[in-house]
Amino acid sequence: MITQYKAPDPAPALKDLTEQVRFLGTEGKIWLDEQRMLLVQAGMMASMRRELIEMLGVERAKGFFLRMGYQSGLKDAQLARKLRPQGNEVEMFFIGPQLHSLKGMVKVRPLQLEIDLENGHFYADIEWQDSFEVENCQAENLHSDQPVCWMLLGYAISYSSFFLGRQVLYKEVSCRGCGGALCRIIGKPVEQWEDAEEFMRYFQSDPIIDELQALQVQVANMRQRLQLEAGQFYGIGQSPNYRRTCALIDKVAAGKASVLLLGETGVGKEVIARSLHLRSERAGAPFVALNCATIPPDLIEAELFGVEKGAYTGAQQARMGRFERANGGTLFLDEIVELTPRAQASLLRVLQEEELERVGDTRTRKVDVRVIAATHEDLEQAVKQGRFRADLFYRLNVFPVRIPALRDRREDIPLLIEHFLGRLHESYGKKTLGLSDRALEACLRYDWPGNVRELENLMERGVIITDENQSIGLDALFPHASASEESIGLASDGRLVDTGESQAPEWIAKIIDSGVSLDAVEEALMQAAMNRAGQNVSEAARLLGMTRPALAYRLKKAPAEGSPGKD
Template sequence: MKEILYPENADLRQLLRFSDKDGLIWLGEHRMVLLHSAALSELRKELIESVGAEQARRILTRMGFASGLRDAELARKIRGAGKLVDAFVVGPQLHMLEGCVEVEPVRLDIDAEAGQFYGEFIWRQSWEAEVHVQQFGEVDHPVCWMMIGYASGYTSAFMGRFILYRELECAAMGGDHCRIVGKPAEDWPDAHELTPYFEPDSIVGRLLELREEVEAMRQSMACPRRITNLIGTSSGFLAAYDLVTKAAATNVTVLLLGETGVGKERFARALHELSPRKDAPFVAVNCAALPDELIESELFGVERGAFTGAHASRAGKFERADGGTLFLDEVGELPLSAQAKLLRVLQEGEIERLGDERTRKINVRLVAATNVELHAAVEAGRFRRDLYYRLNVYPVTIPPLRERASDIPPLVEAMTARFCSLHAKRIAGLTDKAMLALKNHRWPGNVRELENVIERGVILAAQNGWVEVDQLFAGPTPSPGQHACIDNSGKLGERKRDGLDLPDAVLDAGVSLEALEQDILQRAVHRARGNLAAAARLLGMTRAQLNYRLKKQTHPRRASALSG
């Protein structure tokens, strides 16, 4: 039997990074947590004693399965361009790197094209067997449930079909090691007895579903007509939403305040949909987008012959919104003449078309919005004071996105689903690092900017893959700062160079900076077996940055011209 050798794991150790400044541990772009095995032991004991061994096994198996799925994604990225066996053993190597178990391969037969798989491994130092014996003593059945879930999840994702592992020997049964075998589920005669542990349908799952249903009913009773396109649970968002719902049953003029992109039009539409006017028109006008000479005719209408080019009478926005809601965005941009007519509409409930002496009664709820300080515009003489007081009866301030970071995950989930449908993509979601970057961004463009960022990420992400942080923002991704990593001796810290002063050594060698860069780039690509994404991670840069540098080596004149 051919001996199975693990490749050197420097590429995997580079993925594991520790940042003591912000308390984060990363494995690639997924957040990790260091836990005492004693804490996991207590959790295991609580589960077994509260829901029983069968339900505890199901929960822990599914936890491991989810972890295996994530690591399979890393395997494809790190060694996907190399040998199939080298790519597969990323899983066992990561399982060891994560402190779960020592994995010794016994037999590994993989035929990815035919979908055939057989894997046999010996586990030593299993944390799961160890803590189970500490809590319950030696038993007569295998207990490495979470680790079996990991192996099954990892291999299933790697092979693209359900590969079921079972533990034939377990250290918790008195032996000195565990032995596992994995193969397609249909190759196990008793697979039907094992597959339920991987399925979500359980008493615990049903209890959680019931709790979610009760919570949904409670929220629907508190807010029976929640608008689906408004998403948020932060205190600032809920305060604004509460003001809108209270105004909906009245005819009060509402002034929406907030920065560009916070979603003022969506709040205006929500106000309309919650009101008795919901079956009548909702008409939106961006005052800043209309030329001054056309604003009055657009808002109030025009009679034939009122000015050159007015060949027919035409109703304005107010008439078109009769019985419903008129939303005036960027109302602070209205010229003074239009402001005077708008004030009359608010006071008298009637309009006059341009070039007409007749007045027309209208029944319109006005919702105005602005991102400028109207009071300052009043003091500067750019906005009528009487109109300001008339509009400012019921102001609603919508907080900027940077002040409602807790709303970003549900917003991202909804936007991702919408853009996946729009662009016919299917993705697993955003990596933890990508989500953290979204939460830490200042969002000068607010929700509108977030939409653009998510759409970009969905488009750039691989089919069935994850949206990564460098796929979200145009331009270079901000450096996360210094992170400690694991060296080949298992020590935590920045990589040492055996006391060598590298800058001095380069200068003493007389090597040009250009030649040194070329050599380093080629070495990284070679070490990563041609996988540019893995090479970029070794170099601490994005794949786009590595691509640029490699192209600069191939076409130096063109790159120089582009940079100039």
């Protein structure tokens, strides 16, 4: 059954939307929910249109603005779904025109709208009043023999298609920008347009862009092959701090010198250690890693140097230790400060003599192992405290490399987020739309005490919580983030207002407006709690989140009460 819908009263809907707008003047940011917005001059957009037309030609510029509007429509469709999750498809459909008006792009006036979701019927006849794109063309004297509302058209196509669950195509059948009396669009399912395939080509990547991207992919592949051939893989990072660390590794990788990796927990010391191994001449030999903090002190020597059968209770057969398994390659010892004094002495001997004895054995075995040690502690301080041997420290400290904390290379955070999300999408079998602008900003501001490991864990949390094809919001990553920042909001009548007051619950505003005193409010709360608790002071105190003595004291002070009540 085909139903004709008329646009709802925009007043309450616009109030709903304007409450999501925040102006943070002190930070230079404007937010629409979790989308960062820009307040720019319409004249700037007009100048950009002229330059793009002159540089790319009309058809390529048209495709650019259509795709630009298409992305904007998708973002607003996601916002509409978030703001009114319980609304039906038709109600949420009208949020698009309301957001268009709120952004100052155009006023939308539906002339006819027919929707039959069950049978896939859709027909829209819509008038656009005061299109900013028409004004852009007029301001720059851009004469056209075809409709010019390209961004608005791309927006309408993507927004409608999102909520109807099928591809909808709009055409601008009349446009003031090319001499028409008004701007008017017709929307129908794509298969009902004879030239749909030709028009939809505007939403494909421009051939110039395709060629550039193809060249970039080729260059990236060549670089990757060169890196793999050289064994150079340092994880994710392009910041100056991180690249300096990688440059240091390059200098020491080819030799045999021991390397000491320093840095906070979670900065990626094992990634750097593996990179060093791959960059060395030992890349084809084993890379063996051991976190010394995870092995009980009485077993650490057996784990490192191996054990002979019968050396201790439970040693039912001989087995190699980590050194023998890494023979010819690299051994990475993380948290080396946790080694026992005896294990430190044995390690020093292996490093100096290149031979070891298994626990419970008397013969020595030659080993050729490069040791990369790591710790998040200050080893020099550990030496002063007598927890670490000075001679072993000097032996390991031949080439120290400090890995920067994540907060010291914030430029790498977006790259790491993209990397982790790509891996997590594949692992969990679902795809999100990435972080919202607000969530990304919070990540860039956060100090990351757990560094890269904490970031990876947080991204996993975001993927788990977020629904398919939705943006990962701030609350998914930082559920306890403070919302107390001062900001200016947009009232439904267009005024800028202080949101500090508007954020207060509605019942507080009603109490303040009523003129009731604070003492009267406190007395009414206490008496209501006492009545609900059957005059039991202890129970009433629990309801109010107070101690019994505190409530009893206030009850005695209140003028209307009698005795404090019973326990």
